[in-house]
Amino acid sequence: MQGQTNTYTSINIRMYVPGAVLALCLPCFLSGNVFGYEYGEDYYYNGISNGERLQTKTTQIPCPPQDLSRWEKLFIMLEDSEMKQNMLLQQNEDMVKVEMDSIRKELHKLNNNKACIQASENTCKCISEQINRNLNQAMEQLREAADMYQTQNNDTLQQLLQFSKNQATRLTKLESSSLLGAGLGQVAMKTFSTYPKEQEASNADSGKLERALMATVADLQRVHAQLAFFQRATAHRFLPSGCEMALLFPMRSKHIFAEVTPSMSMSLQSFTICLWAKVTQSLNRTVLFSYGTKKNPQELQLLLARHSVLLTVGGETHLVEAHSVVTDGQWGHFCAAWSSAQGLATLWVNGENVARVPGVAEGHVLPRDGFILLGQERSRSGMYRDLDSSVAFTGKITGVNMWDHVLDAGRIKEYASQDGSCDIRGNVIGWGVSEIIPHGGAQYIN
Template structure:
């Protein structure tokens, strides 16, 4: 019952009022109480009242349960007493039940006492915290009042300093530190995911089509019937050129043709070839050969370029934007003849008839971004076109990918 009497005393407990101080110019100034402090007091009082109500309800509930059990036992005993044969048995049973009920009742009462003592201890501790809190507040307000007499500006600074409690500041700093660490960890995770996505995008582009190329030619198998014919946009009578293309070869043999230009007189006038893991260029026939070793990998996209100038006979080969071969004196003074045929993935036969093509030199894989210029591109442009981001945006003036007509033959086809 002593715990129940705490509530009236708490309700009669007065919250410290707001302090009025004399300002230097504005006269009397009312220092507002912080709403956070009042709400904190209200919550503490409500918690105390709820604990007292729960204790009373628990006591009444247990008393009601005990009364119901005793009444039911008494009714059973009356029924047994009406039967004389069972009188003695009922007395013995009554004694056993009574002893059992007394034991249970004692245990229940003991548990109730322990619960009441626990509630009482908690309430007393909370009350002591409230009293101590009130005293601390009164001390702080007194100090605040004396400090504000020195000036309104100093009073505002003191009010800000006393408005935050040390424990709350420590808790907020700790929470802020945890939140900052969590945010930093999240940022690190996002950066790792972003890096993985970038790698995945590059791998996807490398596996399927280079970025910027919307379509490609597929050469599904090595056959003399599978190739593509290109109709140039201008005459092939050239004294210099640059050829660039993207290719992913399924398997490169001793001779695998990427690009071939042939005439009736010379079916192998100009060729860009693969030989195992090497890249080769011939101009005016196989005697004028330029070769770069160990630059081709089967099953991977590669950007291959070949440039040649008749003036000095300088021929160069480029793989993925890097110069891999540079040979002077290649077909110096030579001019490519016109009225020839451009084939992708195959070379023109000496008879000029398609059925006489050689399946052993056929290309298998994918090809895209085939372009040809009538001049030698500088190194910067070639490196730019080897970039997988937007590499198909620029097109040659002799052959422009997506502009010049490219006719698939046999089983070759466009894919995207």
Template sequence: LSAVQIVPSLRSFSIPECVSVEGSKAGATQIPCTPQDLSRWNKLFIMLEDSQMKQDMLLHQNEDMVKVEVDSIQKELHKLNNNKACVQASENTCKCISEQMNGNLNKAMEQLREAADTYQAQNNETLQQLIHFSKNQATRLTKLESSSLLGAGLGQVAMKSFSAYPKEQEASNADGGKLERALMATVADLQRVHAQLALFQRATAHRFLPSGCEMALLFPMRSKHIFAEVIPSMSMSLQSFTICLWAKVTQTLNKTVLFSYGTKKNPQELQLLLARHSVLLTVGGETHLVEAHSVVTDGQWGHFCAAWSSEQGLATLWVNGDNVARVPGVAEGHVLPSNGFILLGQERSRSGIYRDLDSSVAFTGKMTGVNMWDHVLDAGRIKEYANQDGSCDSRGNVIGWGVSEIIPHGGSQYIN
């Protein structure tokens, strides 16, 4: 197999790009692909190109030698034909010249054989380095498989192709086309693994708690017995407030309670609710209602905030750091009464007895980062708390996540 056939095919082959993996919190992580690997590829292709150039130079050199010898013979024959007396001498001369040409040709063929042997040795060395590189890639994929949660299925796809790869490389010593096909198949496998890693990252992103929180409340099913009771750090007799929390709802119905504060006189004094794909806030009863439509997605974490001030009756709703509703005149001049009960994932019954709770309004899903302040937060603070990369260490002075006592009931529980 000549260098003219192999070098163009190797030039058309592109070096595989490095695979990147995104971590759960720290962003993208790149599979090691050192500059040594790239310089090694450049050296391999330069070696092949140098071999081709050497062979071409030898061929041109021998062609020039043959041409010179033929011209010399033609001149000698022309002189001899003009002198009949030198016919015998010309025969001897032709014989000597023929022997000299044969010697030169044999020398040229020997040089060509030496060049071919040298090229073959370089080619074999190049192939062995390519095989070693492919084995290193296989080892990296094996480590990646053992470190990922879904590595079993992912590794089967990648390693299946690498298991047959060395055998294909042995056969490629006789056929360079097989080498190129094997390398292209490896590139395709790496691209397939990269795509599956991207899917894996998107899938595992939903497993982590947002905003750097280390724990969450799990409400496994919709039941009147499953909720959490909150003991505030100060009196609930407030003229303004801001409530913020992270929630991942499994499914929202016509009314799903996130946060509820009720007293004996008014069990629905203050509520933060979900309704299908909407979020709602009530202050002083359902007559004072604030609503934002099409802002809730089932099965995804969302940051929900509600703020209210008695002075102007201005109520606002925020979802994922964006202001989605702003309504004035909501319970203007009202003051929240004290001595009530705060429930997460459920609302107080009119009888005040837990067995009379309504399962149809119960929350199912996960909740974390529940905080409440006795004043209205500015927009910058709310946007900061909606940052998924870490803001769980900010706590409210009325309810502080991780500080205030939150008591799970029924099947609700804390999870990491």
């Protein structure tokens, strides 16, 4: 009977232990507590010989709750890493898509808007700079997102690898003490073996992100090249930024000019004249601005002569000239200043002082009741039919302003900027305020 009892007990142990132990420890294993089991010493050392049933021992398998948080944190960490990775990839894709849609809309507007053909070079430049800033911001955001994702991914992987090493050490110890521990250790090692796969997946996602960034960079470079080509194609037709309109003098004719009515008397002892002009072709004498009276039709003139700019006060005997400062077919900002007290006359082109001559009409005062013409000069007879077509201006003029004092160098340089230059108003002549009437074929354009 004793032999039969031992045989019966062995059979029960073999049949019961795997099922019961797995049934009781499976929740612990699934919840991350597989390593919290501590085996009783009497279970391995003749714990059954005292006649106690195996069920009593196996039902007391501990499942301490203190190890639950380790595995939970591990799996939560894995899920958070994958979720953050997906969110970053989606955010990057949405950001790139929004930037590309915005750029395509800008290109579509530029290609379909006929008015932009006559837009200023600075406007195109501003658009290009704005797009470049948007592109740089998008690329910077993509780089930051990629770096952040890579950093988080590396930190997570390091934590997982370190944790796996610690758990592998514990599993090795458990394998030497129990077959059950060895079986569970094999299962756990299979779980840990998936971590390199996680790293491979992360590396694959990083490769996809890098390829997407390279494709985006290539698209942006193509857009930038198209904008540069468009800017070069329209550079010769633009208006200075802020100038919504200009006077067009389509051809050289004695009938084509513009008459200006000043806002105050022209009896001046000092002045500053500034305007934007783009001459189609400058001959030996081409008039930009002229003030004449019955006594002296050439009392005050701002002229072009080939590639030079000239100023006369009180007649051609008082002449100021700057050479090689004018280019046909390109916009230029021209300013002339004079003071009777010192007789100092200066010429400015594109914000740079190109001529400075003392003793010009010193003590002279401009007479009142004259006529101001743009693109032409008053005839000696005072009749429009007697105007001279050889001095007529061809091209575009805008931003015409005149002050009753000499502007300082800083103001002139500021007004020569193409950004918002037409917002300035002179107190003698103010562009957009003073009455400027075109005659003949002269007309306003925008």
